Amino acid sequence: MTANLSETLTLLLVEDDDGDAFIVEELLKQADAPPRIFWARSLEEARAKLTPEIQCVLVDLSLPDAHGLEALREVLALAPHTAVLVLTGLRDSHVGVAAVQAGAQDFLVKGDIDARLLARSIRYAMERKRADVAQLRLMQAELTAKENSRLESALLPGALLHTEAIEHVTRYLPGSGGTLAGDFFDTVQTPDGSVHVVVGDVCGHGPDEAALGVALRIAWRTLVLAGQTGDTLLRTLDALLRAERKAPEIFTTLCMATIAPDLGSAGMRVVGHPPPVLVRDGVVQVVEGTPSGPPLGIFGDAEWSVIDVQLGEEWAMMLYTDGLIEAAVGERDELLGVEGLLDLVREHGTIDLDRLIARAGTLADDLAVVLVRRRSR
Structure with missing residues (x-):
């Protein structure tokens, strides 16, 4: 035979x-x-x-x-x-x-x-x-999933808010490669009633960048709770980034806003980051005067100007990472871009994160979004 x-x-x-x-x-x-x-x-x-x-x-x-x-x-x-x-x-x-x-x-x-x-x-x-x-491969995938879950819980914490006047919605989605990156966000309300929001993005992808994002996010929350804001906070984050990063070319962009206790105005610092989207009295626009300074980790003597924004009685503010505006849309897979994002918000008449992300297209990069909206009285 x-x-x-x-x-x-x-x-x-x-x-x-x-x-x-x-x-x-x-x-x-x-x-x-x-x-x-x-x-x-x-x-x-x-x-x-x-x-x-x-x-x-x-x-x-x-x-x-x-x-x-x-x-x-x-x-x-x-x-x-x-x-x-x-x-x-x-x-x-x-x-x-x-x-x-x-x-x-x-x-x-x-x-x-x-x-x-x-x-x-x-x-x-x-x-x-x-x-x-x-x-x-199955064991490696399970280990990666567990590690990603642990890192995501540290990158994407629950908001520390003690007011019902603010609606707070977040979304996080990995890019098409499924690899966890260093996108992070956080929201903290301090005893004086101010609401502090941050969205950040460590350049690169992988566990090292994600771990660095965790360190920066935790440091940001700690500094805010300790009463440190503005350039002092940013310089501290810059020093931490330089100490913890694996390579000198690693940098971080971020956008942070401090909403006044009366919820009628905000001071913003856009650190080499995409401009936030505002909806005020039905008008959709980006925050003007951005960026207010370079990303963290590039210039040792960097300064960041404050962008004062009048919010009014009814408003919504969306902070996001560049994964949203770099999404591929249309038959030619063109980048959505800031103008495309504004068009989608105008089309919907409001900021609905789920509808917005669904319409944005295929994500090539991680996406982190924070929507803060003043509730109607």
């Missing part, structure tokens, strides 16, 4: 004994679809022949330049995503068991091999490897 290898495979045989190599090749020729076989007599030769097209490695554990599990570890290091089948001598079957424990998918004793057993072992070894890789 012929061996059952239903697809043409590409194998690498690492064997220094010509006779044993000949036997393996002859047995595999009996398969329904005989595989392509590359032969290496040593680990040194195997390194050159172990290309991505190799689907399974058959390796003898007695080689001129490696012996026992050392040879296996070398092969596993060279081909971490390839199935490995170990060949042992009659007296070394115990080594085969140790090889499986060390990472091989299976082992065969040379004296007990026939064509059917060899073909089946190769097929099973490949299936086990696929299952191992899939399980590893």
Whole structure:
């Protein structure tokens, strides 16, 4: 009966004994679809022949330049995503068991091999490897999801508000790559009744940037609760950014607003960040005079001017990261931009975050949004 290898495979045989190599090749020729076989007599030769097209490695554990599990570890290091089948001598079957424990998918004793057993072992070894890789990816995805969840809870806290005169809505969405970035936001009301809001964006993507965003967000809340605002707060955040960032080119943009206790005006600092959107008495516009200074982490002597904004009796203010205006819209996937964002708000007649984000298009970057609205009396 012929061996059952239903697809043409590409194998690498690492064997220094010509006779044993000949036997393996002859047995595999009996398969329904005989595989392509590359032969290496040593680990040194195997390194050159172990290309991505190799689907399974058959390796003898007695080689001129490696012996026992050392040879296996070398092969596993060279081909971490390839199935490995170990060949042992009659007296070394115990080594085969140790090889499986060390990472091989299976082992065969040379004296007990026939064509059917060899073909089946190769097929099973490949299936086990696929299952191992899939399980590893699943575990990594679960760990990443847990880490992202932990970071998101620190990046996106609940607002500290003790007034019912303010409606507060937030949204956060990851970009198309699904990788957590350093977008963050926070809202704190201090004992004097002032409402402080911040939205920030650490450049780059990944856990390091997200962790830096967490540090900046917590520092911002701590400073606000301690009574520090304005340039003093920004200089402290700038110093923290420089101390914690992994590379000197990392910078952070942010927008923060301090709404007066009577809710009729606000002082804003737009730190290299997209301009906030205001809706006052039905008029939709961006805050004029932005930005008020450069991003954090670029200039050591930077200053940021205050933008005074009269809010009036009925108003809504939206602070957001650039993931919103960099969303791809239309058939040509053009960037939404600030003007496009204003058009969407005017079209809706109000700021409805869910409708706005749904209409914005495909997100290429993370998106963080805070909407603060004065409730109707």
